[in-house]
Amino acid sequence: MGSFQDYLQHGNAWLFLPAAILLGALHGLEPGHSKTMMAAFIVAIRGTIGQAVLLGLSAAISHSLIIWVLAAAALHYGNQWDAETVEPYLQLGSAVTLCSQGASSPRKWLQRLKVMLAMLWGRE
Numbered sequence: 001m002g003s004f005q006d007y008l009q010h011g012n013a014w015l016f017l018p019a020a021i022l023l024g025a026l027h028g029l030e031p032g033h034s035k036t037m038m039a040a041f042i043v044a045i046r047g048t049i050g051q052a053v054l055l056g057l058s059a060a061i062s063h064s065l066i067i068w069v070l071a072a073a074a075l076h077y078g079n080q081w082d083a084e085t086v087e088p089y090l091q092l093g094s095a096v097t098l099c100s101q102g103a104s105s106p107r108k109w110l111q112r113l114k115v116m117l118a119m120l121w122g123r124e
Contacts, residue, residue: 024064024067028063034059038056038059041055
C-alpha cells in the first residue's frame with residue numbers, strides 16, 4: 001500500500017473528497033450527536049420547519065468546522081508530537097473528563113428529582 005503522497009501524485013485525489021463526505025454523512029447518522037435533544041428542543045418550542053432546518057445546518061456546520069480546525073492543527077503540529085509521550089496525557093485527560101461527568105450525574109439527578117417532587121406536591 002502506497003503513502004498518501006503517492007496517491008495524490010498518481011491522480012487519485014478525486015476519490016478522497018467524496019469518500020470523506022459520504023463517511024461524514026454516515027458518521028452524523030450514528031447514535032449520539034444530540035439529534036434527540038435537538039428534536040426535543042424543536043418540539044418543546046413548537047418550532048417551525050425552517051427553525052429545524054436552521055438548527056440542523058448550524059449543528060452540521062459547527063461540527064464540520066471543528067473537524068477542519070483539528071485537521072489543520074494535526075497537519076501543522078503532527079510532526080512535532082511523539083505519540084508515546086502524548087498518549088499518557090491524553091488518557092489522563094479522558095479519565096478526568098469521564099470521572100467528573102460521572103460524579104456530577106447523581107447530583108443532577110437528585111436535583112431534578114427534588115424539583116419534580118416539589119411540583120408534584122405543590123411546593124415550589
